[in-house]
Amino acid sequence: MSPRPDISKDSTVELLTAQGLKIVPPNLIEEHPQAKLPLVRLTGSPEEIGAEHGTKLSDRIEKAFELYRTKLFAQWTDASLKATSLAFFERIQEFSEPYALELKAIASHARRELWEVVMLMSRTEILRSSTPNECTSVYFKESRILGQNWDWVEEFENLAVIFDVTRQDGFRFLALGEPGFVKIGLNAAGVGVCLNILKCQAPTGGIPVHILLRKVLDSTSLNEAYHAISAAERATMSNILIADDSGKYFNLELAGNQLFALNSNEVEVNNVVVHTNGFLTSKGEKIDFPEETESSAARIVRAKSLTSTQCGRHEADMLKILLDHEGNLPICRESEKIFLMVLPMELYQRL
Numbered sequence: 001m002s003p004r005p006d007i008s009k010d011s012t013v014e015l016l017t018a019q020g021l022k023i024v025p026p027n028l029i030e031e032h033p034q035a036k037l038p039l040v041r042l043t044g045s046p047e048e049i050g051a052e053h054g055t056k057l058s059d060r061i062e063k064a065f066e067l068y069r070t071k072l073f074a075q076w077t078d079a080s081l082k083a084t085s086l087a088f089f090e091r092i093q094e095f096s097e098p099y100a101l102e103l104k105a106i107a108s109h110a111r112r113e114l115w116e117v118v119m120l121m122s123r124t125e126i127l128r129s130s131t132p133n134e135c136t137s138v139y140f141k142e143s144r145i146l147g148q149n150w151d152w153v154e155e156f157e158n159l160a161v162i163f164d165v166t167r168q169d170g171f172r173f174l175a176l177g178e179p180g181f182v183k184i185g186l187n188a189a190g191v192g193v194c195l196n197i198l199k200c201q202a203p204t205g206g207i208p209v210h211i212l213l214r215k216v217l218d219s220t221s222l223n224e225a226y227h228a229i230s231a232a233e234r235a236t237m238s239n240i241l242i243a244d245d246s247g248k249y250f251n252l253e254l255a256g257n258q259l260f261a262l263n264s265n266e267v268e269v270n271n272v273v274v275h276t277n278g279f280l281t282s283k284g285e286k287i288d289f290p291e292e293t294e295s296s297a298a299r300i301v302r303a304k305s306l307t308s309t310q311c312g313r314h315e316a317d318m319l320k321i322l323l324d325h326e327g328n329l330p331i332c333r334e335s336e337k338i339f340l341m342v343l344p345m346e347l348y349q350r351l
Helices: 046-056 058-072 078-095 097-110 114-121 154-158 209-217 222-231 294-308 315-322
Strands: 039-044 136-140 145-151 161-167 172-178 181-187 191-197 236-244 249-256 258-261 272-275 337-344
Touching (some): 046 058, 046 097, 058 097, 058 114, 078 114, 097 114, 136 191, 136 294, 136 315, 145 181, 145 191, 145 236, 145 315, 161 181, 209 222, 222 249, 222 258, 249 272, 294 315
Antiparallel strands (some): 136 145, 145 337, 161 172, 172 181, 181 191, 236 249
């Protein structure tokens, strides 16, 4: 593996978009505050990163909170949501004091109560009763290309952003995120991460999965990322695909406090790793009542079919899979299509 290059904060990040499959420079949020999927640059200490985050995204955080509160958490009282969110914050603070400081700064500078921002960060665990019907992730081992689409609530199409974060020590990552927290992306060490939400009857309440994703983005190696997740207090249901620029990966399924590291027979077709929103572990009998939607089952079959007949291993091949519209339950669902992320693992050289 070649030495890591210096990364200039003045470089323009190139993002693939589904519209015409063009490569376009993102708009800086300071210059285009209403742009779809703008670039948000955050730099410094946890408090400074949080302060910039809260200031630059205050309007989007307000809209995101109202959307979750009225559309997805309508059955909750404010008192219950507040108590649940603050319980998550206590666990986050024990897990990582810097993340806790960042969350406090986001809330303060966005003029929100702390529990409201933590609610956004913990939405996956709070929404545990919802049946996932969302994403497809793919990793080309040979060409080191990692990608996924993100199908979520349509109203978030105008709220999501690209975070370009440089820590105080100079370490940098690029990630797709919702207002208030980062989600999936790639860092300057060549480590990338994707997420597929799963469902079973195991209890939730550990470290929110989006905090675990952030820990991956802050990791300098694949092994560091894996050990951080395996050592954490987990009580969530998700598939986390971590891959690097050497062709190695960990494909993890979380079911409550259980962790299953999937083997190649469970997730690979023709040297390509695929996953949707259903458990693939051969140890499924150890999971309490795993569930999968028809959409997830159809998408994994279709993705494996496209992978098994595909000769190329280029970004265009990844796009053909993630933008596929075949069938009644396609990989790319136009009615709720949000965004597509395709990350060549050498992308850190472009940052």
